[in-house]
Amino acid sequence: MEEKKEETPEEDEEGVPVSSRFLMLLFFGFALVIVGVIVVIVAAVISGGSGSFGGVIFIGPFPIVFGAGPDGVWLVTTAIVIAVLSIVVFLIMRRRSLSV
Numbered sequence: 001m002e003e004k005k006e007e008t009p010e011e012d013e014e015g016v017p018v019s020s021r022f023l024m025l026l027f028f029g030f031a032l033v034i035v036g037v038i039v040v041i042v043a044a045v046i047s048g049g050s051g052s053f054g055g056v057i058f059i060g061p062f063p064i065v066f067g068a069g070p071d072g073v074w075l076v077t078t079a080i081v082i083a084v085l086s087i088v089v090f091l092i093m094r095r096r097s098l099s100v
Contacts (some may be wrong), residue, residue: 056083063087 040053055068063083067076078093 025095054079056080058083058086061087 026038052069052071052075053071054065056079057064057066063080063086065076065079065083067073067079069075
């Protein structure tokens with residue numbers, strides 16, 4: 001009788017193996033986005049509907065930063081800092097993965 005061999009993610013030819021760290025970071029990112037949206041909605045309701053917003057959209061390696069409202073300048077500045085930190089972390093992680 002032939003024994004069934006269990007396939008591990010590394011042996012699966014149909015998909016790409018995904019590390020558990022990557023999945024954890026992905027789920028953490030989604031959770032942060034959801035918490036952020038909830039905080040913005042609560043703040044808008046408490047302040048009577050007026051507020052500021054800002055954000056970053058990455059298209060490839062190029063960040064697009066936007067913001068509006070009374071505190072828009074601070075939000076844009078924060079978004080730029082987060083964009084720069086994201087690029088630096090990406091480059092560090094890429095360098096580590098190339099050296100392994």
